[in-house]
Amino acid sequence: MIWPRDDAKLDRVRAAMAEEELDALVVRAPDNVLYLTNFWGMKGYDAVVFPREGEPVLVCLEASEADAERMSWTAEVRFFRGYDDGDPRPPALRALDLARQLASEYGRVGLELSLGTQATDRMVGEPTTFTKAWFDAFPEAVDATPLLSTARALKSEQEIERMRLANEIAARAMEYVQGRLRPGMRESEVGAMWECWVHDHGTGFNDRVELARGFSLVWSGPGIKTFTATGNRPIQEHEPTLFEIWVCADGYWCDHTKNLVPGELGARYVELEAQLMEVYTSITSSLSDGGSLADLDRETRARLAEVGYPGQPSHPVCHGVGARAHEPPYAHQAGGGTMEAGMVLAIEPGV
Structure with a gap:
């Protein structure tokens, strides 16, 4: 389903980011990716870099290109491969490479550091969770979970x-x-x-x-x-x-x-x-x-x-x-x- 960009909630998030002096969010939980981009991923490997100023970028599994084109509010999408013949690592780490590269241009970054529960991706039965590498990749990150929870509590x-x-x-x-x-x-x-x-x-x-x-x-x-x-x-x-x-x-x-x-x-x-x-x-x-x-x-x-x-x-x-x-x-x-x-x-x- 194609929904128009929900500026009411996105503006609320950016206002909260300004209060917390955050330059960007790097988000990976499927429900937070959905909240910020309208993209509901198949496997939960996807992420979004959401700046306080400027346009967000969706980091997306290559096999989901058609879904991203149909659903996502983001003008820019960066793709990573589910299988790479030169890289034996799990797909989520290739997503991390892109997210880290995109976030490197921002100063103060927020990450879901204290997230206890995440919603399902569209595959439902095998949720993909964060690995230690995601947290290690942003050693100076601020916990953005309270900010996102507060913003999400009020519905547009x-x-x-x-x-x-x-x-x-x-x-x-x-x-x-x-x-x-x-x-x-x-x-x-x-x-x-x-x-x-x-x-x-x-x-x-x-x-x-x-x-x-x-x-x-x-x-x-x-x-x-x-x-x-x-x-x-x-x-x-x-x-x-x-x-x-x-x-x-x-x-x-x-x-x-x-x-x-x-x-x-x-x-x-x-x-x-x-x-x-x-x-x-x-x-x-x-x-x-x-x-x-x-x-x-x-x-x-x-x-x-x-x-x-x-x-x-x-x-x-x-x-x-x-x-x-x-x-x-x-x-x-x-x-x-x-x-x-x-x-x-x-x-x-x-x-």
């Missing part, structure tokens, strides 16, 4: 439009599964049904999405356990089947927790649903620009404890969503930070 109108596409695909896939869910089906079977719909119908969705991938965790009844894998347990009648679902549409994500129930929901779950919805409605109705993220975490956990679930949930109650499914800001009662207009937040008071 284009980013929200792109995330809405991911959300619509997720919703349509859930509607498809809802009409076909039956007791006795396997959790893995149901997860595959949802993921299949996303990939099949989300790719090309409304002629606006080039590639959509779905990721799911599905548990039913007593099998519902956070941070466990989908199994082959049977779908339970009169009990919730819980879906943790994510859609990535051309590099922008949505993150949802949904429940479907074959038959009428059992009485104990009806009570739990009412309690959780009361907590959720209460905390979301009080959200405001400038509101404390620490207070959000503290109040959510206090409300859950009041209805009989102390210590829940076992994960952050709130995080950002954008070019990653989980990205800053995160709410933590011992931390800081505020909610701001333009943030997209997933709020998850589950038990």
Whole structure:
């Protein structure tokens, strides 16, 4: 999908670079490359040198030339070979050579030094990570991860439009599964049904999405356990089947927790649903620009404890969503930070 250059977010990054007195960023995480160039790479070897003044340059795998020409906002692209008969090194090190050469003309350079999580490239199953050579190549580099995280926390109108596409695909896939869910089906079977719909119908969705991938965790009844894998347990009648679902549409994500129930929901779950919805409605109705993220975490956990679930949930109650499914800001009662207009937040008071 060809999106016009999103100057709103790029200008925000450059303003932050000016405040930090950074002359250029050298970025390699697929979600940050996407954020700055609109290029979503196949294998994660690619990089971008993004100056505060002047034009950025995409460093791109030669086999992805057609993708770069179609997607990238950068006027200049430097290519490296996936296989070089005179160079046995991995492709990422040839990308590094180009990035270092391009960055050499700038003074103060920022690098993703403290990046803990990166989004997938389009191959999905085998993410390419940074090697020590990348960090050694820029010994004087400043950590640009906080700058990029802060800039990315506020979404432009284009980013929200792109995330809405991911959300619509997720919703349509859930509607498809809802009409076909039956007791006795396997959790893995149901997860595959949802993921299949996303990939099949989300790719090309409304002629606006080039590639959509779905990721799911599905548990039913007593099998519902956070941070466990989908199994082959049977779908339970009169009990919730819980879906943790994510859609990535051309590099922008949505993150949802949904429940479907074959038959009428059992009485104990009806009570739990009412309690959780009361907590959720209460905390979301009080959200405001400038509101404390620490207070959000503290109040959510206090409300859950009041209805009989102390210590829940076992994960952050709130995080950002954008070019990653989980990205800053995160709410933590011992931390800081505020909610701001333009943030997209997933709020998850589950038990």
